[in-house]
Amino acid sequence: MSSTRTILRRRVPGLGLARAAAAASAAALVVLAGAAPASADDVTWSLAPVGGTPNFVYAVEPGQSVDDVLVVTNPTASPIDLAVYGTDAFTTAEGQLDLLPAAQEPTGLGTWLETSASTVHVEAGSRVEVPFTLRVPDDAAPGDHAGGIVTSLATTSGDGTLTVDRRLALRVHARVAGELTPALAVTGVDVVAHGTLAPRGTVTATVTYTLTNTGNTRLVPTESVRVSGPGGSGARVVTDTLDEVLPGSAVQRTVEVTGVRPLGRATADVRVDGVAVGIGGGGATTGSGSASTWAVPWAIVAIVVLVVAAAAGAPALRDRLRRRRRPDGDPSLGAGPEPEQS
Structure with missing residues (x-):
């Protein structure tokens, strides 16, 4: 059994997501971390672009390559070993930014990202720079493409049957030159x-x-x-x-x-x-x-129905009252007894 937690560090207002999945189910958790290093649960390392910018954002041409560096900081007293890779980003049906699950292969910007290494070792209290390259395909469509650089720490718990994959990521945005068509x-x-x-x-x-x-x-x-x-x-x-x-x-x-x-x-x-x-x-x-x-x-309709029903039933009620006041079969009202025969 495995569980995955992904935290997309929100470096600009309104952006960011943490994702946790246990076995076949998943639960999303929004993380509103600022630019300062932060941790969520037991995810204790932090990420930042080498130039101090909030995220990785590029204006590129089809076929262009861009080199950049991800900085991984480990403020804890123990060393950590992390997997590093790129993947696609998307907006969920609930309106939050998310990244593809670890087991799902990217088809968009995630395929453009090439890290210098698939793993990184970070000593306690130190930081490591991880170079990567964004390679834009020659046939890349104009407009915005989104993904993320992911760092992942896999651990086991209990009797070893549960593997937890904690992921921390930074956004990567690339705007490919060409006609922009917002719609x-x-x-x-x-x-x-x-x-x-x-x-x-x-x-x-x-x-x-x-x-x-x-x-x-x-x-x-x-x-x-x-x-x-x-x-x-x-x-x-x-x-x-x-x-x-x-x-x-x-x-x-x-x-x-x-x-x-x-x-x-x-x-x-x-x-x-x-x-x-x-x-x-x-x-x-x-x-x-x-x-x-x-x-x-409905309340007014009910009142109107009652009034109409009462009005419609009033004549029948009057007829019944008249019949109760006279003998059966006698068409006259108030008739006295017949005179005695001599």
Whole structure:
């Protein structure tokens, strides 16, 4: 049985992820470490680019090679031996940055990374420089490509049947020269209005949709979710700035909009504005979508039904009361007894 923990050191605001997987299952843990060395659980070494920059970021041409250095620091009292390799990065469905599992072969930027050695030995209280090369293919597509330089420490615990692979990584971004086409798509919009029994109460609408970065640039999206009644009445708007979404990645969004008036029909309008980030920016783009559902004021409907039912039943009730006041079969009301026969 094996377990994997990956920590992607967040050197810039809004970026970073730790990942843990035990056996066949996985659980994600966000690590918000700053530029200073930090540890998570018993991952005690730290990583940094040799030049002191936050991460590895390059503007490159197809066919170009770039040499750089990763610095590994071991502040503990014991030496460590680490595996070193490159892999691909992606944005998870939850909107967090992640790296491929250790057992999965990269197909993108991870294949462009060549480290000077597959392992590194770091003495206690010392640091080691690990040179690596980014080799851009001749046919590399224009735009942003993302990956990571990973360091890994495998240990066994218990009776030796459990192997734990702790991984610490730094991001690598490469922008290949060529036309930049920022684009995103909002699809699968759905809205559900949750009812209320309060006659004048508001309801909560749950809006779900899929946000996909369909362009070739890294995007930071800002979403605006608007829920309104017929003709735009009673509109409620929720806005939020999301974490960066990498090209080709899709994020599943769920947004709760409170204070919606149940006016019979509710329409959800989703708009997402994406701003390209990275070397030189890259422009902006917008995606949108909408959906509708019934938002019924059930308490008012129930009251109306009761009033209508009472009004409809009133004549029948009056007829029954009249029949109770007269003898059976006698069409007259208030008739006295028949006179006696002489």
